[in-house]
Amino acid sequence: MNSVVRDVTEFASTQNSTSSLAGLQGVVESLQAISYWKVFFTVVCVGLVWDQISYQIKKGSIAGPKYKMWPVIGPFLESLDPKFEEYKAKWDSGPLSCVSIFHKFVVIASTRDLARKILQSSKYVKPCVVDVAVKILRPSNWVFLDGKAHLDYRKSLNGLFTKNALAQYLESQEKVMDKYIEKFIDFSADNDYKPQVFFHEMREIMCALSLKAFCGDYITEDQIRKVADDYYLVTAALELVNFPIILPFTKTWYGRRTADMTMKIFEKCAQMAKDHIAQGGKPVCVMDAWCQLMHDAKNKDDENSRLYHREFSNKEISEAVFTFLFASQDASSSLACWLFQIVADRPDVMDKIRTEQLQVRNNDPSKPLSLDLIDEMKYTYMAVKEALRYRPPVLMVPYKVKESFPVTANYTAPKGAMLIPTLYPALQDPEAYENPNEYIPERWVEGSPANEAKKNWLVFGSGPHVCLGQTYVMMTFTALIGKFAMYTNWEHEVTPLSEKIKVFATIFPQDDLLLSFKRRDPLTGAVKA
Numbered sequence: 001m002n003s004v005v006r007d008v009t010e011f012a013s014t015q016n017s018t019s020s021l022a023g024l025q026g027v028v029e030s031l032q033a034i035s036y037w038k039v040f041f042t043v044v045c046v047g048l049v050w051d052q053i054s055y056q057i058k059k060g061s062i063a064g065p066k067y068k069m070w071p072v073i074g075p076f077l078e079s080l081d082p083k084f085e086e087y088k089a090k091w092d093s094g095p096l097s098c099v100s101i102f103h104k105f106v107v108i109a110s111t112r113d114l115a116r117k118i119l120q121s122s123k124y125v126k127p128c129v130v131d132v133a134v135k136i137l138r139p140s141n142w143v144f145l146d147g148k149a150h151l152d153y154r155k156s157l158n159g160l161f162t163k164n165a166l167a168q169y170l171e172s173q174e175k176v177m178d179k180y181i182e183k184f185i186d187f188s189a190d191n192d193y194k195p196q197v198f199f200h201e202m203r204e205i206m207c208a209l210s211l212k213a214f215c216g217d218y219i220t221e222d223q224i225r226k227v228a229d230d231y232y233l234v235t236a237a238l239e240l241v242n243f244p245i246i247l248p249f250t251k252t253w254y255g256r257r258t259a260d261m262t263m264k265i266f267e268k269c270a271q272m273a274k275d276h277i278a279q280g281g282k283p284v285c286v287m288d289a290w291c292q293l294m295h296d297a298k299n300k301d302d303e304n305s306r307l308y309h310r311e312f313s314n315k316e317i318s319e320a321v322f323t324f325l326f327a328s329q330d331a332s333s334s335l336a337c338w339l340f341q342i343v344a345d346r347p348d349v350m351d352k353i354r355t356e357q358l359q360v361r362n363n364d365p366s367k368p369l370s371l372d373l374i375d376e377m378k379y380t381y382m383a384v385k386e387a388l389r390y391r392p393p394v395l396m397v398p399y400k401v402k403e404s405f406p407v408t409a410n411y412t413a414p415k416g417a418m419l420i421p422t423l424y425p426a427l428q429d430p431e432a433y434e435n436p437n438e439y440i441p442e443r444w445v446e447g448s449p450a451n452e453a454k455k456n457w458l459v460f461g462s463g464p465h466v467c468l469g470q471t472y473v474m475m476t477f478t479a480l481i482g483k484f485a486m487y488t489n490w491e492h493e494v495t496p497l498s499e500k501i502k503v504f505a506t507i508f509p510q511d512d513l514l515l516s517f518k519r520r521d522p523l524t525g526a527v528k529a
């Protein structure tokens with residue numbers, strides 16, 4: 001402060017006019033009276049007032065706290081431990097509501113039509129990723145592309161998840177299913193068949209199924225176990241706000257270490273897949289299918305083939321395959337937990353699945369899985385689809401506003417805001433689904449209102465970023481629950497927390513799913529301890 005005063009005094013001394021001298025002297029005296037503390041508090045006060053004013057301007061007429069109750073940070077502390085009930089209260093507060101955390105202004109859209117509109121408005125929005133996701137997935141990753149660049153890249157990946165491509169992965173996936181049927185029975189036997197937490201087992205089987213589908217036999221059993229054991233470190237690292245640099249031994253450090261380790265494994269698998277296809281091998285996993293598409297495209301010049309004219313490097317393949325694991329692991333584990341719980345709690349549904357599984361196999365339970373066989377499992381498919389509606393794994397999909405977006409006639413979301421279309425309320429909307437709180441697989445029979453209104457089906461999102469793995473999910477889970485229903489008898493211990501929802505990236509039963517599996521004869525139904 002003294003140097004400013006000195007400068008002003010020197011400046012004043014060079015002026016001749018007495019009146020201006022007197023004025024400047026006044027300024028000098030005022031400045032001398034100001035302490036650093038006063039300046040500091042003034043800046044803080046102006047900042048706080050501006051924080052509130054800027055919140056009011058962005059909020060406009062939509063629902064949301066009248067003021068930022070916690071200046072600057074907003075409800076940051078709540079966001080570290082999200083509660084389903086708090087989310088629900090927010091959705092119920094209005095079709096559009098808002099909250100402000102630090103400098104981030106967040107708008108939540110909680111009706112079907114608004115959610116769909118946002119998901120399909122790629123002119124105004126792009127997927128919003130937490131800062132740490134860029135560090136974990138690496139900035140060069142395709143998932144961070146936007147607009148045409150994203151569309152073009154996405155086209156080259158679509159071919160890996162068509163029904164015909166997925167049919168090629170079924171053989172190795174069935175082996176994993178058989179193995180885990182034994183594993184779950186052994187695990188239960190070790191606990192005298194008393195129900196125990198299966199949350200971790202469900203995450204493990206999902207990871208093993210995905211890794212087999214993505215990497216086939218190029219990935220070893222030990223590597224699968226290592227990735228399955230460590231993957232939760234990646235989920236745990238994905239907090240909304242993180243320290244800007246990754247410090248050793250923090251959650252983000254462990255998350256990135258796991259991601260790097262997994263991508264290294266994938267790079268080696270990618271080379272093995274290239275070698276296998278170059279030697280004329282048949283594709284049995286996603287990596288093979290990718291190499292086959294590149295191989296087949298060499299001598300063709302149609303639009304589709306041109307997508308594969310360049311050589312995708314092992315690193316690029318490994319990064320893309322990691323995004324498949326990243327996108328699938330939490331959502332699939334959530335579906336697995338709810339599906340096993342729901343079916344166990346409803347013996348009528350279990351019976352129908354079992355009857356159908358034998359019927360489609362002409363009473364030969366050992367008939368291997370195939371695309372045609374799964375296509376015939378109509379009831380089992382509906383049971384999976386209804387579980388996804390009843391307990392949609394992904395509650396919300398955060399997007400970022402690229403340019404001011406007139407979401408409704410009365411509200412324009414400001415550029416830079418986070419805009420979150422919510423899927424849960426859309427899938428529980430009584431106008432779209434009669435008795436939405438009830439689990440009714442039959443609501444999906446062909447020709448029914450729910451099944452006909454395809455645009456309401458937002459479980460996998462909508463628009464250019466719609467889930468790449470949705471057909472994979474439906475096929476894999478239909479096959480999986482069908483096989484478990486035939487070969488095992490599982491019991492679920494219902495607790496007061498079973499139907500309550502816990503949020504851990506996706507959603508899970510709050511009691512972590514207490515199950516016990518016994519071996520079952522698929523033909524006689526006899527249960528063996």
Ligand code: HEM
Pocket residue numbers: 119127143154323324325327328331332335392393394397459460461462463464465466467468469470472473
């Ligand atoms: C129950 C399981 C799953 C659910 C509920 C689910 C749901 C979703 C949702 C809601 C989105 C955002 C869509 C949007 O922004 O419009 C998404 C994106 C995505 N999902 Fe899934 N997903 C599941 C499993 C999978 C699996 C198994 C894979 C891979 C094999 C996968 C790969 C992806 C990818 C790559 C994206 C980003 C697509 C893009 O940006 O173009 N998902 N998923």
